[in-house]
Amino acid sequence: xxxxxxxxxxxxxxxxxxxxxxxxxxxxxxxxxxxxxxxxxxxxxxxxxxxxxxxxxxxxxxxxxxxxxxxxxxxxxxxxxxxxxxxxxxxxxxxxxxxxxxxxxxxxxxxxxxxxxxxxxxxxxxxx
Amino acid sequence: xxxxxxxxxxxxxxxxxxxxxxxxxxxxxxxxxxxxxxxxxxxxxxxxxxxxxxxxxxxxxxxxxxxxxxxxxxxxxxxxxxxxxxxxxxxxxxxxxxxxxxxxxxxxxxxxxxxxxxxxxxxxxxxxxxxxxxxxxxxxxxxxxxxxxxxxxxxxxxxxxxxxxxxxxxxxxxxxxxxxxxxxxxxxxxxxxxxxxxxxxxxxxxxxxxxxxxxxxxxxxxxxxx
Numbered sequence: 001x002x003x004x005x006x007x008x009x010x011x012x013x014x015x016x017x018x019x020x021x022x023x024x025x026x027x028x029x030x031x032x033x034x035x036x037x038x039x040x041x042x043x044x045x046x047x048x049x050x051x052x053x054x055x056x057x058x059x060x061x062x063x064x065x066x067x068x069x070x071x072x073x074x075x076x077x078x079x080x081x082x083x084x085x086x087x088x089x090x091x092x093x094x095x096x097x098x099x100x101x102x103x104x105x106x107x108x109x110x111x112x113x114x115x116x117x118x119x120x121x122x123x124x125x126x127x128x
Numbered sequence: 129x130x131x132x133x134x135x136x137x138x139x140x141x142x143x144x145x146x147x148x149x150x151x152x153x154x155x156x157x158x159x160x161x162x163x164x165x166x167x168x169x170x171x172x173x174x175x176x177x178x179x180x181x182x183x184x185x186x187x188x189x190x191x192x193x194x195x196x197x198x199x200x201x202x203x204x205x206x207x208x209x210x211x212x213x214x215x216x217x218x219x220x221x222x223x224x225x226x227x228x229x230x231x232x233x234x235x236x237x238x239x240x241x242x243x244x245x246x247x248x249x250x251x252x253x254x255x256x257x258x259x260x261x262x263x264x265x266x267x268x269x270x271x272x273x274x275x276x277x278x279x280x281x282x283x284x285x286x287x288x289x290x291x292x293x294x295x296x297x298x299x300x301x302x303x304x305x306x307x308x309x310x311x312x313x314x315x316x317x318x319x320x321x322x323x324x325x326x327x328x329x330x331x332x333x334x335x336x337x338x339x340x341x342x343x344x345x346x347x348x349x350x351x352x353x354x
Contacts, residue, residue: 066187067183068183068184068187069180069183069184069187072179072180072183073176073180076176104183104186108179108183111175111179115172115175
């Protein structure tokens with residue numbers, strides 16, 4: 001499966017999906033003008049990947065600095081997809097990286113983690 | 129309104145549903161399971177709603193804080209600009225208008241640099257100024273000198289000269305930098321200026337004699353282009 005790489009812009013995060021290595025990452029700020037337009041291809045690629053993951057292993061890193069409400073909903077949908085894959089037997093590790101000064105992103109990560117029933121959640125402080 | 133009150137109705141629905149699962153009678157186990165699943169989804173949706181509202185409120189708060197910070201920064205910038213303006217106004221009194229203009233419009237850098245240009249230099253000196261004004265009171269002498277230098281400077285500026293310096297009663301100005309009309313025209317303007325200065329000086333004589341100057345003033349002028 002072809003990797004998905006979307007470079008970051010001022011309003012959208014970088015998407016780095018290395019499907020061969022089973023390492024997926026979203027990094028940066030997220031407040032796109034049209035959230036469905038940006039996250040649509042991300043969801044499609046993830047759906048295809050997870051459908052073929054079976055009982056395989058994958059790691060998803062979220063390194064978000066800022067996100068608006070629509071992006072938060074999109075992130076929750078991503079988490080649901082990962083949790084569903086984990087419920088079907090995949091080993092899914094979700095890493096939520098937050099700036100140590102940013103309580104909002106820390107709390108948000110904690111809440112997202114609480115929603116995961118099958119995927120393993122890790123809350124990590126960003127280095128520096 | 130506290131957020132608990134804001135979501136009291138939803139909390140009530142969840143409590144009632146939980147109670148129903150604990151005590152209620154369902155047609156069969158499958159119905160009970162479906163109801164429990166529905167409640168689970170409702171609870172998740174409820175958590176999502178609260179989370180998004182909280183995030184939205186926090187983002188708005190941060191935006192407001194940033195707006196306030198921006199306003200404060202703008203006020204500081206405006207204050208600094210005012211101070212800079214006042215300072216440049218003060219500075220303008222010590223610089224020739226042409227030099228001041230060329231520095232403050234950015235046409236000329238404020239740095240020490242050597243530059244060769246063909247200029248027409250004008251130098252004037254009042255003959256025996258000290259002896260002529262010897263008996264004047266110091267205030268009168270200051271007034272006289274101020275008046276003289278102001279009048280001469282105005283004439284110089286009218287003719288496009290750049291004032292270089294004053295040395296007591298002596299005046300040094302030049303033509304050709306930073307503005308020039310060409311070497312010849314600069315030299316002609318300088319001569320026209322010198323004639324205008326001499327004429328004006330004659331007009332000022334009467335005034336000064338009245339102030340107490342013993343002899344009429346004579347001006348010596350030197351002009352050179354090179």
